[in-house]
Structures are given as C-alpha cells and as structure tokens.
Amino acid sequence: MIKHTMDRRDFLRVLGISGAAATLAGCGNTAIESGVEEVMSYVHPQDFVVPGIGVFYASTCTQCGSGCGIMGKVREGRVLKLEGNPESGISGGKICGLGQAAVQAHYNPDRLHTPMLNMDGGLVPISWDRASQILDERLGAKSSLQGDQIAFLSGGMSGHQRVLLENFLDSYGSKQHVCYDALSDATGRAATKAVLGTEQPLWDLSKSRLILSFGSDFLGNGVSPVYMAREFAKFRKAPRGTLIQIEPRMTLTGGNADRWYPIKPGTEGILALGIAHDLLQHPEFSGSVPQEVLDLVKNYDRETVSDITGIGADSVRLIAAQLWNNSPSLVVAGPAVYGHAYGFSNMAAVQLLNIILGNRGKTLQGQAEHPFPQMTPTPGTYRALAELTQKMQSGQCQALLITGTNPVFTSPSQLAFSEAMKKVPFKVAMVTHLDETAGQCDLVLPLLSAMEDFGTHVADYQPEGVEVLIQQPLMEKLYPDTRGFGDILLDVLRKRKADYAAFPDYYSYLKAAVVKAKPVFQSEESDDRFWETALMKGVIKWQGKTTALEAKLGALEVPNPRELSTDYPFYFIPSIRPDMRDGRHAHLPWLQESPETMTTIVWDSWVEIHPKTAAEMQIKEGDVLVLQSATGSIQAKAYLFPGIQPDTVSMPLGQGHTQMGRYATGVGANPYKIMDAVFDAHTGELALHATRVAIRKTGDNQMVVKDEGPTNVQHGQKLVATLSADQARLSQEI
Amino acid sequence: MSYAKTLLLWFLMLWMGATTVWAEPFVQGGPIGSQTSDGYNALGPVVEQPIEFPHNRHAGDMKINCMYCHTYARRSNVSGIPRLDKCMGCHNLLPQVRDKPRIKKLFEYWDNKQPVPWKKVHDLPDFVRFNHERHIQRFYFQEKRPVREVCGYCHGDIASMTTARRVKALSMGWCVSCHEKDHLEKVGSSVTSHGPNDCWLCHK
Numbered sequence: 001m002i003k004h005t006m007d008r009r010d011f012l013r014v015l016g017i018s019g020a021a022a023t024l025a026g027c028g029n030t031a032i033e034s035g036v037e038e039v040m041s042y043v044h045p046q047d048f049v050v051p052g053i054g055v056f057y058a059s060t061c062t063q064c065g066s067g068c069g070i071m072g073k074v075r076e077g078r079v080l081k082l083e084g085n086p087e088s089g090i091s092g093g094k095i096c097g098l099g100q101a102a103v104q105a106h107y108n109p110d111r112l113h114t115p116m117l118n119m120d121g122g123l124v125p126i127s128w129d130r131a132s133q134i135l136d137e138r139l140g141a142k143s144s145l146q147g148d149q150i151a152f153l154s155g156g157m158s159g160h161q162r163v164l165l166e167n168f169l170d171s172y173g174s175k176q177h178v179c180y181d182a183l184s185d186a187t188g189r190a191a192t193k194a195v196l197g198t199e200q201p202l203w204d205l206s207k208s209r210l211i212l213s214f215g216s217d218f219l220g221n222g223v224s225p226v227y228m229a230r231e232f233a234k235f236r237k238a239p240r241g242t243l244i245q246i247e248p249r250m251t252l253t254g255g256n257a258d259r260w261y262p263i264k265p266g267t268e269g270i271l272a273l274g275i276a277h278d279l280l281q282h283p284e285f286s287g288s289v290p291q292e293v294l295d296l297v298k299n300y301d302r303e304t305v306s307d308i309t310g311i312g313a314d315s316v317r318l319i320a321a322q323l324w325n326n327s328p329s330l331v332v333a334g335p336a337v338y339g340h341a342y343g344f345s346n347m348a349a350v351q352l353l354n355i356i357l358g359n360r361g362k363t364l365q366g367q368a369e370h371p372f373p374q375m376t377p378t379p380g381t382y383r384a385l386a387e388l389t390q391k392m393q394s395g396q397c398q399a400l401l402i403t404g405t406n407p408v409f410t411s412p413s414q415l416a417f418s419e420a421m422k423k424v425p426f427k428v429a430m431v432t433h434l435d436e437t438a439g440q441c442d443l444v445l446p447l448l449s450a451m452e453d454f455g456t457h458v459a460d461y462q463p464e465g466v467e468v469l470i471q472q473p474l475m476e477k478l479y480p481d482t483r484g485f486g487d488i489l490l491d492v493l494r495k496r497k498a499d500y501a502a503f504p505d506y507y508s509y510l511k512a513a514v515v516k517a518k519p520v521f522q523s524e525e526s527d528d529r530f531w532e533t534a535l536m537k538g539v540i541k542w543q544g545k546t547t548a549l550e551a552k553l554g555a556l557e558v559p560n561p562r563e564l565s566t567d568y569p570f571y572f573i574p575s576i577r578p579d580m581r582d583g584r585h586a587h588l589p590w591l592q593e594s595p596e597t598m599t600t601i602v603w604d605s606w607v608e609i610h611p612k613t614a615a616e617m618q619i620k621e622g623d624v625l626v627l628q629s630a631t632g633s634i635q636a637k638a639y640l641f642p643g644i645q646p647d648t649v650s651m652p653l654g655q656g657h658t659q660m661g662r663y664a665t666g667v668g669a670n671p672y673k674i675m676d677a678v679f680d681a682h683t684g685e686l687a688l689h690a691t692r693v694a695i696r697k698t699g700d701n702q703m704v705v706k707d708e709g710p711t712n713v714q715h716g717q718k719l720v721a722t723l724s725a726d727q728a729r730l731s732q733e734i
Numbered sequence: 735m736s737y738a739k740t741l742l743l744w745f746l747m748l749w750m751g752a753t754t755v756w757a758e759p760f761v762q763g764g765p766i767g768s769q770t771s772d773g774y775n776a777l778g779p780v781v782e783q784p785i786e787f788p789h790n791r792h793a794g795d796m797k798i799n800c801m802y803c804h805t806y807a808r809r810s811n812v813s814g815i816p817r818l819d820k821c822m823g824c825h826n827l828l829p830q831v832r833d834k835p836r837i838k839k840l841f842e843y844w845d846n847k848q849p850v851p852w853k854k855v856h857d858l859p860d861f862v863r864f865n866h867e868r869h870i871q872r873f874y875f876q877e878k879r880p881v882r883e884v885c886g887y888c889h890g891d892i893a894s895m896t897t898a899r900r901v902k903a904l905s906m907g908w909c910v911s912c913h914e915k916d917h918l919e920k921v922g923s924s925v926t927s928h929g930p931n932d933c934w935l936c937h938k
Binding site: 037042 | 782
C-alpha cells in the first residue's frame with residue numbers, strides 16, 4: 001500500500017496560488033525559441049521516410065503468448081504506437097490494452113542499460129567486455145560444464161529462440177530446458193488430452209448457439225483473448241448466442257454472460273456431472289457414452305449436486321435444458337476448474353459434456369499439426385520448476401541461465417526457490433528489467449526490448465491454419481549496451497560449435513533459418529524476396545488441416561472437493577488480471593492506472609469479499625485485512641464485491657513486487673506467497689485455487705482508489721430499476 | 735505537509751509560473767532594433783550554425799525553389815531539414831567550389847556519414863501544431879503565389895539572408911492576425927475567405 005505524504009488539499013492549495021498555467025512548465029518547450037534545440041537531418045534515408053509522417057512496420061506482440069501480429073507506427077526513427085496487423089489471423093488487425101502497453105515497456109525509465117555483476121553481495125554495473133569474459137570463462141569452449149549441470153530456465157518460449165536455446169544446451173549435452181509459467185494451464189491441458197486426444201482444441205465460438213463456461217475468462221486472459229473477443233462479437237450477432245458462466249469469482253467474461261452462477265470453488269466437476277446426469281436422461285444423448293459413464297453420473301441428481309455446489313436444483317435443470325435446446329453448444333473451462341488437487345478430474349468431467357453434446361467436429365476441432373514441431377511453444381509448468389529446484393538444492397545444477405520468468409516472485413514460499421538459488425555457483429539472468437530473480441543472480445545481462453529485437457514465434461492457439469510470426473525491430477536500440485537474446489547465446493555458441501561461425505549475429509541466423517524453411521511454405525520467390533515478404537507481412541502462413549478429436553472416457557473420475565476447515569474458513573481465489581498476468585507487467589504505469597475490469601481499482605491490491613459476508617464480519621470497504629493461510633499471511637484493503645461466492649475471498653495476482661523498478665515496487669501484496677502446498681494428483685501442478693484462508697481485521701482503514709462510485713447504492717434515485725429473480729420473465733423461459 | 739516543504743513547493747511553482755506567463759509576449763512596436771519585419775518586438779537572435787549556409791546564394795542568386803531542398807514542406811507537418819545526400823547530389827558535380835571552407839565542412843560530415851547538427855531557428859512551443867503542408871498547398875499550389883512570398887509569410891525573406899534568422903513574431907496573436915484577414919481565394923478572383931480560428935486546429 002502506498003502511503004501519501006502530501007494530500008489532495010495540500011496539492012490544491014499550492015497549485016491555486018501559482019496558477020494552473022505554471023504546471024505547463026513541466027511539459028517541455030513552452031516558448032518560441034531560436035537557436036536552443038538542435039535539429040538533425042537524415043544523412044541518406046530511404047525515399048519513403050518523410051519527417052512528420054509515420055511508417056508502419058509489421059512485427060509480433062510478445063506481451064503474452066497469444067502471438068498477435070502487430071504493426072508499429074514509426075516516426076523520425078521512434079516507435080510511437082502499436083496497431084493490429086490485418087495479415088495476422090490471430091489479431092485480425094486488432095490489439096488489446098496489454099499489447100498497447102508494450103511501447104511503455106520499451107521506453108520504461110527503469111530498463112536495465114548495462115551488464116551487472118554481483119560483487120560482495122550487491123550488483124554493480126560492468127562493461128560488456130568484462131561480461132563476455134566471464135561468460136567465456138564459465139560457459140565458453142573451456143567450460144567444464146557437462147550434461148545436466150547446466151540448466152536454462154525460461155518462460156513459455158517458441159520459434160527460433162527455442163531452437164537456438166536447445167541447441168545451446170545441446171552443446172553441453174544438457175536437456176535441462178526448464179519452462180515455468182506461474183499461471184500454468186498444464187493440468188487442464190493434460191485432462192483435455194486424456195479425454196479429447198489433444199491439449200488445446202480449437203473453439204468455434206461464432207458457430208455456437210450456447211457457450212457454457214466453467215470459469216474460463218477467454219475474453220480477459222485466456223489463450224488468445226484478442227481472437228476470442230472478435231469471435232465473441234460474431235457469436236453475439238443475430239441469432240444471438242447465449243453465454244452461461246459458472247465461477248466462484250466474476251471474471252470479465254462472467255461480466256459479459258447472460259447468466260452468471262457463483263459456485264463453491266472446486267465443485268465445478270460435480271456440477272458438470274450433474275448436468276451430464278440431466279442430459280443423459282434424454283434418449284438422444286444416452287447412447288453417446290458407455291455404461292460406465294452412466295454408472296458414474298447416476299449418483300449426481302439435481303438435489304445432490306445442488307447440496308455440494310451451492311447452485312440450486314432448478315438452475316441445474318435450467319442449464320441442462322438450455323444445452324438441450326441450443327445446439328451446437330460449446331463447453332469450456334478455465335483455471336477455476338483445474339486449479340485444485342483434483343483439477344484433472346474436474347476438467348475431464350467438464351470435457352465429458354462436450355462429448356455428450358456432440359460438439360466434437362462442430363464447435364470443437366483439433367489444431368492443425370505444425371510442420372516445425374521444434375518451434376512450437378513449450379508450455380511452462382510448475383512441476384518442471386519444482387524438479388529444477390530439487391536439483392539446485394542437491395547441488396546437481398552448477399550453472400543456471402534465466403530469461404522470461406521471475407520465479408523468486410511467483411513461486412510459492414514453500415518451494416524455497418530463492419534459498420535453492422544460493423546453492424548454484426553461477427547464475428545468469430537475461431532481462432530488460434532488474435526483477436526479483438535477476439536481483440539474486442551473479443551476472444545480469446541487459447536485453448533488447450521487444451521493439452528492438454528480431455525473433456520468430458509460434459502461437460499456442462492457431463485458429464486459422466499454421467502461422468510463423470515474425471518479430472522485427474521497430475527502431476534502433478535505445479541503449480548501446482543492450483543486446484539481443486539470440487546474439488548473447490550465439491556469442492557463446494560460436495566458441496563451442498564451429499558450424500555457428502557462419503552467423504555473426506542472430507539476424508543472419510534467423511534469416512538463414514527462415515529461408516531454409518521456404519520449401520514447406522511452397523514459395524517460388526527468391527530467398528531474399530521470401531525473407532523481405534515475411535518481414536513486410538509479419539507472418540508466414542501454412543494452410544494446415546484441422547485434426548479430428550477423440551472421445552476417451554476412461555480418464556473420468558469423481559472429483560473430490562476439499563472442504564473448508566474451522567481454522568481456515570474461506571476459499572482463496574487468486575484472480576488473474578488481463579493486464580498484470582503473473583506480475584510481469586507491474587512495471588508499466590499505463591496498466592497500473594487502468595482500472596481493473598471488475599472493480600475499477602487502480603495501483604493496488606485488494607481483497608474481494610461478498611457484501612453479506614462482510615456485513616456478518618462487520619467489514620467495510622477499505623478495512624485493512626490480514627489473510628492468513630497455512631503457509632503465510634498478507635495484508636490488503638477490503639473491497640465489497642457482489643460478484644463472488646459468499647464463502648470465498650479473492651485477490652488479484654501481479655502486485656507486491658520488491659524489485660522491478662519504481663512503478664512496480666511498493667504497490668500491493670503478493671498472493672503467491674500464501675499459496676498452500678496443494679498439487680494436482682495427476683500432473684503435480686500447483687493448485688492455484690486450493691488455498692484456504694482465515695480473515696483478520698487490523699483495525700486500520702484506508703481509502704480504496706477506484707473509478708466507480710459506491711457499489712449497490714443509488715442514493716434513492718432509482719438509476720437502475722431492479723426486480724427479484726422470481727418476478728423476471730427469464731425464469732419462465734423454459 | 736511540513737512548512738518548509740510547502741514553502742519550497744510554492745517557490746518552485748511561482749518560479750515555473752514566472753517563466754511561462756509570457757504566453758503572448760510580443761506586441762507591435764517595442765524598442766528600436768528588436769523589431770521583426772512586420773513591427774513586433776520579437777526579432778530572433780542571430781543563431782550560429784555549424785555551417786554558415788548561404789540561403790542568399792541558393793535561393794537568391796540562383797533562384798532555387800525553397801522546396802527543392804525543403805522537400806517535405808508540401809507533404810508533411812514539418813518542412814524538415816534537407817537530407818544530407820540532397821546537398822551532395824549537386825555538390826558532387828560542382829568541383830569549382832569544392833575547396834571553399836563551407837563545402838569542405840559539408841564533405842567532412844558526408845564522409846563521416848554524420849548529420850549536420852543544425853540549430854533550430856523557428857521553434858514553436860510543444861503545444862502548438864503548425865502544418866506546413868496546408869499552407870504550402872493552399873498558397874503555392876492552389877493560388878500559385880511565388881514561393882518566396884509564401885514561405886516568407888512566416889520565415890521572412892530568407893533569400894536575402896545567409897543563415898536564417900527569425901524575423902516574424904510567430905506568436906499566437908500574430909498567427910491569428912493573419913487568419914482573421916480576408917484573403918483572395920485565387921489570384922485575380924474577387925472571392926475572399928479567412929483562415930480557420932478553431933482552437934483545436936493548432937492545440938491538439
């Protein structure tokens with residue numbers, strides 16, 4: 001929480017005397033000047049460069065893994081704004097707020113400018129010559145590192161960066177490319193694969209007449225939100241599709257739903273079995289599943305399900321009837337379903353509905369196979385990080401390279417990753433900002449920003465065939481001592497493997513690699529032309545065929561919800577903000593000051609609590625609460641939120657940084673640090689929604705800074721007239 | 735907030751205010767020697783440039799159109815400083831002046847592929863958007879007035895100077911005084927109109 005030393009009244013008092021015009025003085029040149037500023041001419045520019053007029057270059061957004069094609073408006077050699085690239089099937093010429101903020105990551109005043117070396121417990125700036133010398137000594141041709149002694153820890157990574165990284169590890173004989181994602185959906189993917197035969201099927205939202213979503217925030221932070229938002233708009237065109245959302249805490253997608261049901265966290269699988277039970281009463285559906293499934297669901301009649309889930313028996317009947325009436329439908333699920341100890345079973349139960357409803361081949365398709373599997377994204381998992389931590393603890397890991405992930409901030413405290421890092425003799429971080437993990441490394445190398453570097457990417461979710469996405473610099477680098485990720489790896493690799501001597505930089509490597517792939521794309525252009533077209537369009541497309549989905553119902557098990565205890569009487573749901581994600585974007589003030597979509601709160605962390613629960617506990621908005629889990633405790637202000645299940649409290653992820661620049665530090669608290677050590681039984685993934693907490697008031701009350709006025713209060717003005725659900729015609733639809 | 739802090743802030747704000755209250759500093763008249771060609775007390779200082787570029791030689795003696803070098807003026811907000819290879823396009827073919835000190839300097843910049851660090855002479859505040867293209871398209875291309883006159887509305891008679899000097903006020907009142915005048919729409923026509931006076935045209 002930020003403590004303000006100057007209040008609004010003080011500020012206005014001072015401002016009133018000096019006059020509002022005085023504040024303009026801070027905005028650069030405010031007078032007519034002569035001979036003060038320098039004005040540089042171009043020396044030998046391209047003919048299309050006109051000062052004052054922007055030129056657009058195609059590239060790829062790297063703010064999340066969706067792989068949206070973007071175009072950067074460049075004027076006088078500076079990138080000013082990003083737009084969507086219409087050539088890209090994923091972005092379709094659109095871009096989200098998170099993508100827009102990439103410009104701010106590039107111009108961020110807290111970017112790392114120079115290499116840093118840990119000397120006597122603190123990081124000090126060093127020259128690149130010194131950094132290269134250290135890299136050469138530790139990792140170069142004479143390095144004694146062998147096999148899995150060296151590990152590379154990264155976030156989700158795809159394209160030629162992944163290929164180069166794995167070749168780099170290969171030069172030591174190591175297979176330790178560890179991918180860690182703090183918001184891993186590995187459990188959901190594993191269960192989907194077990195039931196449907198593929199990890200990430202394609203959803204056809206626009207063809208569906210009804211979408212039943214179990215906590216999937218596909219409009220906010222799902223697998224490809226920009227694409228999904230476009231498809232959702234088509235889905236809402238006449239004949240308008242219906243969206244039913246079931247989740248413990250209302251997400252952006254939930255806010256857009258026609259019906260929203262708050263469910264007891266973790267009982268989504270049971271509800272899915274209950275709906276399946278209802279559907280299988282119809283002779284049309286009962287033949288779609290084998291006898292063992294009928295036996296499995298037979299115990300889950302409406303009343304039983306209603307008792308477990310907290311959703312009324314009538315509602316269960318209504319949802320099943322809606323599904324029965326609106327075909328084709330689509331059933332999707334998100335982290336609220338698979339973030340539990342039995343997340344796998346929960347997810348499998350949800351996918352069972354898709355099979356019963358016959359959605360395979362209609363609204364669900366298998367993705368096209370990628371012609372370059374070595375370039376496909378490596379899904380990050382918690383389990384990989386846990387295994388690496390064990391190796392670090394036992395001293396097996398002698399050198400650790402880290403990029404694109406910040407486990408010191410995002411791993412739960414019980415993993416003790418930070419302590420394990422101390423046992424690794426040589427740790428190198430490659431970052432644009434000095435984050436918590438980089439702060440504990442021996443050598444920190446400053447990377448080019450996404451607006452300055454070359455790269456290729458492959459999206460996890462490829463809606464239209466297969467795309468290889470090209471990332472190219474939109475401007476010259478801002479700081480001379482920053483280097484590209486590929487360039488740093490190649491510098492070391494050239495000394496270890498002779499066949500890399502042909503590539504003086506990552507650009508030449510990338511160009512050679514892309515051009516080599518030309519035959520697959522059946523292009524008849526010359527090599528240079530093929531490369532130039534790729535840069536111009538920002539994407540290379542390949543018309544793959546969608547694959548068929550399977551129906552394997554052997555994976556079905558009954559989910560076993562974890563009950564609340566008297567010590568910890570609340571479910572704790574960490575919510576994922578579409579902009580902050582796991583906290584990697586907390587250093588961008590545009591995102592910090594964007595009101596969070598459901599609460600409109602800015603620059604803070606808060607605890608969402610149901611107004612009824614709050615009334616029982618005499619909690620009002622702004623009361624500072626302590627959330628105590630079995631693992632630890634954090635503090636945040638209370639926010640009364642009707643869009644939450646009454647036994648549940650929720651906090652957004654992403655805040656609570658101790659390092660990562662002026663905008664990220666000192667704001668809010670980090671919920672990762674109170675996660676209980678609960679893991680999915682099948683995949684070993686950390687169960688993000690399985691923590692239970694107790695709430696304690698500190699007695700302190702602070703203002704919650706938000707855009708909206710008081711919730712639920714209309715000051716007697718009847719701004720929005722309401723009527724009870726029984727009076728509404730909606731309940732008599734069926 | 736402590737007393738000392740408040741005092742410091744007041745002082746800071748007052749000082750900032752004092753530097754900005756001259757939003758409309760130039761009036762007609764004023765002391766002798768400080769006057770612009772149209773009588774405002776706003777004559778700019780003599781600005782020393784890295785190369786003493788002789789506008790009088792190029793635009794005056796040789797009658798080269800301003801837009802031959804300032805080529806962006808007709809298609810962009812800014813007229814732009816001419817690109818260096820533009821200078822070289824001619825001077826590579828002019829060995830007779832190759833040894834003049836100013837040309838030697840020019841070649842030095844070109845050989846090092848360095849831009850010339852010119853000093854900006856006509857610099858408006860950051861909150862003003864002046865659009866060269868609009869003015870050039872209207873007065874030069876539509877009305878077919880002489881280029882020396884059209885550019886001279888704001889820049890004065892550059893063709894009689896070596897390096898440029900500000901000889902017009904360029905203040906808001908000065909801009910408005912021209913926008914308020916009735917201009918003939920075409921040479922020889924009797925139809926007149928005046929420039930737009932919406933705030934947002936210049937202050938976006």
